[in-house]
Amino acid sequence: MVRSRPVPTxxxxxxxxxxxxxxxxxxxxxxxxxxxxxxxxFNEIGGDVARPAAGCAHAWQRPGRAS
Structure with missing residues (x-):
């Protein structure tokens, strides 16, 4: 999956x-x-709206994360 710049931002x-x-x-x-x-x-990293945002950001930025 190719991500556009706005998603990480x-x-x-x-x-x-x-x-x-x-x-x-x-x-x-x-x-x-x-x-x-x-x-x-949230969907990509297996989270949902109840999951803490900081945890989601950590998972998003994790080194070696499959694209």
Missing amino acids: VAEWAVSGMTNREIAERLHISVRTVAGHLYRI
């Missing part, structure tokens, strides 16, 4: 505490698009 900003609306405004995309990126991230 969305994950990093979500972990830092930014809201979906703040992320959307910064990237000039819709809030729904941000939510979609986060959903795909």
